Amino acid sequence: MDILIKAAKLIDGTGSRSTSDAFILIRNGKIIEIGSQNDLSENLTSGFGKFQIMDFPEGTILPGLIETHSHMHCTGNSEASERMLLDTEEILIMRAVNAMRVSLLSGVTTMRDLGSLNSVAFAIKNAIINNVIQGPRILVAGTPITTTAGHCYFFGTEVNSEKEILEAVRKQVKLGADCIKIMSTGGNFTPRSNPRRAQFSLRFLQEAVEDAHRLEVPVASHCHGTEGIINSVNAGVDNLIHCSWISSNPSEGYDYREDVVDEIADKGIFVDPTIALGHLRQIDDPEADVFQRGGVFYDLDSRYEMLRDMWSKGVKFISGLDAGMHMGEFGTHYNSVLVMIEKMGVSPIDAIKCVSKNSAECLGILPETGTVEKGKYADLIVLSDDFEKNPNSLKQVDTVINKGVVVKKNQIPLI
Ligand SMILES: [Zn+2]
Structure with a gap:
């Protein structure tokens, strides 16, 4: 099933500044779309059929x-x-x-x-x-x-x-x-x-x-x-x-x-x-x-x-x-x-x-992972807090997605 993740902040791992109110769409293990939640219209999502939504209104998405x-x-x-x-x-x-x-x-x-x-x-x-x-x-x-x-x-x-x-x-x-x-x-x-x-x-x-x-x-x-x-x-x-x-x-x-x-x-x-x-x-x-x-x-x-x-x-x-x-x-x-x-x-x-x-x-794996970019594997973690204000939130990663598979969700291991 496709996954839609929304979070207050996204740090993509490239060294660029963080972006606010971001969303990421995942299909077949890969990131197929990244953007601002303001642009997340019905039109964009309707073409994806059924998808699981994960929302982190206070959280930060980071590369795995x-x-x-x-x-x-x-x-x-x-x-x-x-x-x-x-x-x-x-x-x-x-x-x-x-x-x-x-x-x-x-x-x-x-x-x-x-x-x-x-x-x-x-x-x-x-x-x-x-x-x-x-x-x-x-x-x-x-x-x-x-x-x-x-x-x-x-x-x-x-x-x-x-x-x-x-x-x-x-x-x-x-x-x-x-x-x-x-x-x-x-x-x-x-x-x-x-x-x-x-x-x-x-x-x-x-x-x-x-x-x-x-x-x-x-x-x-x-x-x-x-x-x-x-x-x-x-x-x-x-x-x-x-x-x-x-x-x-x-x-x-x-x-x-x-x-x-x-x-x-x-x-x-x-x-x-x-x-x-x-x-x-x-x-x-x-x-x-x-x-x-x-x-x-x-x-x-x-x-x-x-x-x-x-x-x-x-x-x-x-x-x-x-x-x-x-x-x-x-x-x-x-x-x-x-x-x-x-x-x-x-x-x-x-x-x-x-x-x-x-x-x-x-x-030697940058073409496939390492940053949160369109076309790469969805190797992602989500923290429940703002990482830049509270780096210690990295100690308790809330959610882990490994090649598009959710292996931990809201602190609960799924493997
Ligand atoms: Zn050693």
Whole structure:
């Protein structure tokens, strides 16, 4: 049945100003008309036969949220690492099934998984495509590529030579990966890997990126340390993850490089700053030392200052929670948006652009979703309040429409 949605406000995700008293018509999963309720005449609607009307006189329509960075079978709490190592594959799959449903009901209509077991990631993706389970549109990297004992080695792909890194890229593509995830530095999730230092030489990274691009698959590079960020930028990756600017020198904190930022902006490399996790961990345990809190987040105020500077230099930000990691609970991707607004001083309209249009562009799916525009899939969320005046209303998404199907209505899950 066709659906007619009316709301006090529409934010379309393109970065344009909001419009008032908007309506959207949906047919066969797609947006077929958008306009002002003043123009919504009998004539316009009479041709559509029976349609369901949903009216939100105080509400805001937004594009469905895009979570560009999750780990679908991880717990999202302090036991994430332990459970990942100890749980059976069956448990990991069941956890991922639940994570998909919870995420969708929270308003995430597209998700990119950036590191899970191949046996889980591709099964979940196929199960969603074939309607076996409910979940967002999903893109997956499968297992990230790392070094022996390197960051997230336990996901299963350890490489130590140029031959092996090429084999790993090709294997992921063969399995159906939508992108390649490379661990360019160590990370906090993996004790003994070193977040400050590069795991791969520039030459290794270049080989991998060149081969992935030959196969038309983008590369996302995990990098905390500045050494790994510079290697990634020079190797031509498409997407930087974390981008924490940590000095390779253990006695120093940050090593922020404005010249590299200019290059990131010029090349149009998307940056996922995973901004919410450090903030949430600090709230969770204000007394924790930096390593308990996540190691690399030495001084969050300085980090926000760097991110603001990157923003002012024109870097394109996307939105990743790192769902599955400690404090990255599935269903709380709204935190990525809210912390951007609160700590980076980004306007609500711009923060939504990051979680919708920019993220869709980074994932290569902008022609089909990511903004509220005629001809695109109806991936929409509706809040019961004015998002610009009350961004926290994003925490309780009222209604979720996934490819034209209403999966949550007035806070009630329909899946
Ligand atoms: Zn991650």
